[in-house]
Amino acid sequence: MRHTSTSMAAVAIRNNETQIQELDLPELSVDDGLLKVEMVGMCGTDVGNYSHITRPTILGHHVVGHIEKIGELAAERWGVKEGDRVAMEEYLPCGTCEHCREGLFRACKFTDSRRGGMRYGNTALDIKPGLWGGFSQYMYLHPNAVVHKMPTHVPAAEAVFTLPLANGFEWMCLEAGVGIGKTVVVLGPGQQGMACVLAAKAAGAQVIVVGRQTSVQRLALCQRLGADAVVNTTIEDPIERIAQITGGKLADVVIDVTSGGTELVTQSFAMVKSRGLVILAAYKYAKVLEWDSDLVLSKSITVKGLRGHSYGAVEMAIQCISAGRFPISILHSHNFGLLDVDSALRTAAGTGEPNPLLVSVSPWQ
Template sequence: MRHAPKSIAAVAVRNNETRIQELALPEISADDGLLRVEMVGMCGTDVGNYNHITRPTILGHHVVGHVEKIGEHASQWWGVKEGDRVAMEEYLPCGTCEHCREGLFRSCKSTDSRRGGMRYGNTSIDIKPGLWGGFSQYMYLHPNAVVHKMPPHVPAAEAVFTLPLANGFEWMCLEARVGIGKTVVVLGPGQQGMACVLAAKAAGAQVIVVGRQSSVHRLALCKQLGADDIVNTTIEDPIERITQITGGKMADVVVDVTSGGPELITQSFAMVKSRGLVVLAAYKYAKVTEWDSDLVLAKSLTVKGLRGHSYGAVEMAIQCISSGRFPISILQSHNFGLLDVDRALRTAAGAGEPNPLLVSVTPWQ
């Protein structure tokens, strides 16, 4: 009797606990497929989800891999065939609502987990076929999955930065419309901050990155990625320094990608020029009740809350990575196998190996 083929997966079974399990590979119909996972990047969402496990889940949604099997209709719909290399979006949208028709899958109700929606890396294995996350040798390609072709020459360590970089292009280029002659201040040199640096530099803007002494290594990496200036708030007054750098003109755009408190929002209003734009792109996980609304009025500022990416922004990110223009590989700090997913998540959370930035998992090593 032949046994059904299976996939080895690292399953988060409860808060901060992972177990290796085998899950059966699904039968593939005309409308779906199966992905052989090559590498998966980690982000703060994975860390946050690992702290709030309610049902067993395969985490990981920054996924790049090769199409192992695909149905005839799915192949035509996605424009890919078996063997093609692809980058996955985390969203499983309905595909028909007004948001989906604009490529804004993050706004589709079907992707909102708070309303029972599904996303890769955030869906229980109890929902068949269970292979809903990247920390597995194989991942199920749902008929509503969103895939992008990834050129074969791109190193896996760079390919898994696609979704963070897509956020940077969404926020900087598509929403803030930065470009040549514009000055951008990025608060926070983490993954999303560096994505904003890359996107803004790709668009031709002047970029200033602000961070603390504890992030001095990341600030140095931002310089390697092309940032024009860095400001260390432990030893410098950020507002005075940005006033000096810009000759008193201040920034056209300030993007806050930190989890800090209201003082950073107030600083953003002081750093931006009159009629400038402040982008709030990181959850504070607390109600911010104190900020200077009078300064927003006095300077006629625009304040935008932004999250996630569009289909077009992912394509822009892939083009940027494929060009080889930026040394994106320097961002990968750690790579682990499936047996060490718990250690990988703890490292990404700052409680494991030292100096984490882009932590990844290779399921086959």
């Protein structure tokens, strides 16, 4: 199938600077493969990494593509063949530790970049064969790569939402156990917040989304995705409004997916009912200096920190997208070609084209 020996790639060579390079494709063994990248979604991790480049790196890890070439053992292990369409996980786990055996690759020490681990979109170019990111025409399939079959009828612009949506299913369904009769409050109507809306609604829960006036368009999108109510904190007191919506019962689950200040962390304790669950799912890059531990105690609140997704959550996300129940395509705001990866990253960061939400890159465009 392969008709070339090189791949064009957008390499982040230093902070906030991209250079297009032509890179050699690797010689493959029976145990690895090569992916022809179709489209790559962008997330906050890509934006953050772009401003902290220590070694040239190909970014991009929300990858959908087609198996271009694959070794015999790899094909048997993954259950795929050349030409199959797949969605990639970002993790490159060991596959044998207790966490990997549960499908919890995010907990495997070999995926922790802070400890020298490797992930797609976050591994330096000088680690051979270098094609470790989605902002490239081709991406190397490491023997430990985690792939999921993606139905061909799913539009690429929806398929690249697989990993964010997998986070939503992991946090809402697998960790929080939301379902019919439960009320969920989502703090923050960004990409991860909308993933939580979709997952909670798919499970049958009542969903309330909280955001500011600056996110009023995103709040409206949440309602189109199925949110039962939205709260604009610029003009409404969120605690009072949530009490009003729920008839004083408050929320069974409150999840904070904002990356701003810490005020919403403490507000979460007031929004959740007795014996409820508060989930912290976004880094604040700041410490919560004061919080009412007596309130947490008196209401018997469970506070849980969550990040990432499991193998099972990715499968749930693919099933949800494939079913076509929700208008996921409305989240796709911008698509760029390989030559414009810098513009794509700046747009996702809020300093490029206006009103970004789900920004993507099509390397063959």
